[in-house]
Amino acid sequence: FKHKNRRGRQGNPPSPPGYPIIGNLHQLGDLPHQALCRLSKKYGPVMLLKLGSVPTVVVSSSETAKQVLKIHDLHCCSRPPLAGPKELSYNYLDIIFSPYGDYWKELRRLCLQELFSAKRVHSIQPIKDEEVKKLIDLVAESASQKNPVNLSEKFLTLTVSVICKAAFGFSFHGTVLNNAGFDKLIREAFVFLGSFSASDFFPNGGWIIDRLTGLQARRERSVRDLDAFYEQMIDLHKQGNKEGVEDFVDLLLKLEKEESVLGYGKLTRNHIKAILMNVLLGGINTSAISMTWAMAELMRNPRAMKKVQSEIRNKIGNKPMISLEDMEQLHYLKMVIKETWRIHPPAPLLIPREVRSEFEVNGYTIKPKTVVYVNTWAIGRDPDTWKDPEVFLPERFMDNDIDAKGQNFELLTFGSGRRVCPGMYMGTTMVEFGLANMLYHFDWKLPEGMKVEDIDMQEAAGLAVGKKIDLLLVPVKY
């Protein structure tokens, strides 16, 4: 039976043996991307698992990812109907979790024009400057008192502040988001977006398990708190208490008032809230996580830290702040970021896709309604692709053109194909800009009594995988 399973039957990919009813669910553990990577070493780069009653294919090599995300993209560019995302997205009215179709296409086009375009990203640079300046001042204060700074928290505050001001036109301080403890709220929402919930795998009775385990109650609380924030943002815009140019919320409210049609129907208040959820959650955590992992890796690799700081300081000279234009000169910094994304992809399994029509990967048949995961965490650590994959070595990007923009399947930080992240440019510039300024203005030390080996690199569970233990470092003003 085992032998048969490993080879795959009737054109199916090989499957690890599972149990009746639960299938392979017990093999996922707390960090499914790591467990799936281990399984792929035994069962190959295309595996078929049964998660409860749901057939799930996991691809774990750059070659099979290319087949899925490029060659057969159209066959599998929908999203599965998952319980956590359903509630947070007001029944899949957002971009991230909306099934493939006219609504998703039109909404994505609208957001690409109005929110994610390079022009728009450049127009929010003064907001980024202001928020990074605040962060520098705050860190400088800790430096003068020789106090450690919680960088995980500070980077999250930075990205929340930028996104709130840029997209919603308001500082998040004083909003219900801040009062509800925004970092906990956002991290919790990510857990629900990425958590494997019983309702997803047992459509007929899984919801009972979710109620009994308390998952449903926590999810409802999270939806309620976020909803209060969207309501407040919308009210503030309606009251006209906002200064400055038209922002993204103004635009959505205008479309609602004009009874604009997107895809199958008119844009309603719930559509607006679902879109705001994407902007809020899509952009904040992923960028903050990237900056935190990069700083943790640099602390563990003093040679790379010295090199990146020398590059920034030599090339930039004496300036109060690094600008977006300066980034073009910072080649080693860009390599550090790519290397961080290779080892710590913020979305290690991308966002699950659902197969729309049958196709083949490596000669195996993938059937409609199968859920597909691309394990970018496994791809980034694949010894067939990367020499010494466990070593943090930014120089490995020196002699090649590999980037994270979705054309190189070895580095799929933002996914690829029709569902590729539309906020890629916004996210990349945020990470580059935040990191460059922190590395330019400060040297960094470990807190008293801590050694490099003590830096905890464990991952936290969720759709976006951050550092489990917050990163605390002592800044020294340069």
Ligand code: HEM
């Ligand atoms: C470093 C920062 C970021 C990373 C690593 C990241 C990563 C990703 C990934 C892996 C996907 C899924 C791609 C796929 O399914 O193939 C995605 C989708 C998405 N991201 Fe990002 N992202 C980042 C920044 C942002 C920002 C700043 C925004 C918005 C403000 C954003 C909004 C979205 C949206 C709306 C989607 C859904 C696209 C769709 O399904 O059509 N992301 N992102």
